[in-house]
Amino acid sequence: MPRNIEQSFMKALFHGVIAEEMLFPFPEMSSDERENVSLLLDSVRRFFGANVDSAKIDRACRIPPEVLSGLKDLGLMGLQIPAQHGGAGLSSMAYARVMQEVGSLDASIAVTLGAHQSIGLKGILLFGTEEQKQRYLPRLATGEHMAAFALTEPGAGSDAAAVKTRAELSPDGKHYVLNGSKIWITNGGFADVFTVFARTSALEEGKKPRLTAFIVDRSAGVKSGPEEHKLGIRGSSTTELFFEDVRVPVENVLGEAGKGFRVAMEVLNSGRLGLAAGSIGACQTLVRMAIDRVQERRAFGRHIGGFGLIKDKIATMLAQIYALESMTYLAAGLIDAGVVDYSLESAICKIVGSETLWSVANETLQIAAGIGYMQDYPYEQLLRDARINLIFEGTNEILRAFVALSGMSGPGRALEDVARAMREPIKGFGLLSDFAIRKARTVLGRERMTRTHPLLSREAVLFEEHTGQLVSITEAVLRKHGRDIAEMQYVQKRVAEIAMDLFGIAACLARTTRAIERRGEEGARREIDLTSIYTGMAQRRLKQLVADVQDNDDELRKAVAVRAYADRAYPFDVL
Incomplete structure (x- = not known):
């Protein structure tokens, strides 16, 4: 099996x-870019400190125009747009670090920026x-025009x-005439440029109309519905969009006609890392609040930070954030290195990022206790x-299915090829030989990690062992279920979660190895721990999943x- 498989x-x-x-050395920004990003982050912190009141944004359900204007002046609307088109041309790692910072400061603003450039204009970039690019990117880079991504419909999420x-x-x-509607579109109330997905006539008679991506200007006749009232991120704009005989020039087709599904998936693959990065920042804010709270809140005559159960919460949060940060920047580094297929890695980062943030927010509110539930304090908003x-x-459920099915598709094809080769052994001799070699390697000994630091040997062995189990489970369930694996969602969930934990361990091993090599055991003690x-x-999770x-x-x-669907309710009552 080639080392750079897929x-x-x-x-x-x-x-x-x-x-x-692909893991070692753990990626990092160039010194020049690191310096530039540090200067930008200093400006961002000063601007937010002087101009952004998150509680006020939440209550007013809008980001003040002067705040948006200031964000544009900072250059935050064109972070990944190349310099020749008026942007900052940041790498994926640098962009993630900026989105991490914004995510630590205000969620509504982070979502607005992410909708503009992580997904709204990303299709034009890709x-x-x-x-x-020459027509749209310069004004999108300055924020003169804002972008949105319009895929979701009432029956198509x-x-x-x-x-x-x-x-x-x-x-x-010369034109396409667009009719339909989209719902829950972030930046929908004010965006000037939309990436819109619509059905176009099939190229072949009798075929289903294919999905096509379009660049659509609001000035062509796009209408917005009223702002949605939301549980959170209330300052961001979320509206329905309506297209009634909107004329779109044929030159505004994005990619190829009929190939819009690929555009949508590639844009979302890229955008998910921005979401994961923002989640890191929000987690850092929350854990800082939790640590402050445990050192001020007293119970039974002492600070609650001294109690074992509180220490356990803090240690767990720190380990979760470290793993998320390691995974996200490893994935971003792979993109910067030119890796073409990062779909599984970005999906995993989105799942882990969102679930880590939810866990950290929940535990921080628990640590805050009564004040955490009160609107006078920031915990409940976060x-x-x-x-x-x-x-x-x-959704994380759909992405788990995607991780499992996409990951298993390669081994699935290999098994199909082997079955075919067994029916035609002369033609398939080479394929059968390759398969036999792979199986022999599995039987005789697992694939080894050779570049982790010796101080991490225990963790490296665990990774190797569970990688072998992932392979065995994948082969077993594919043999058992065949094409029916697409319906086996319990199996998909377990396979996905095994893969997620393995990626987390791998990222931590790579990052901590770099820390040990640079600073020695004591200098890297916290990363090791x-x-x-x-x-x-x-x-512990992996053992249970297996x-x-x-x-x-x-x-x-x-x-x-x-049975509950038939009852349409919980079926019991003590009366």
């Missing part, structure tokens, strides 16, 4: 290949023609294939703001749910 660390791992060259908005080619072939991350840019705690937590593959109550749970 150019994805996680897809290689599903084959049992530990592509260490798929735009040179003419499209996670299921992008259910999009009903239509775009029909005009008789003269909890409300955190909740959306588990839903948008792909957090890696140990995270790996221990992951090991056991549950064989011994579970999946069918019983399905039956209970089906």
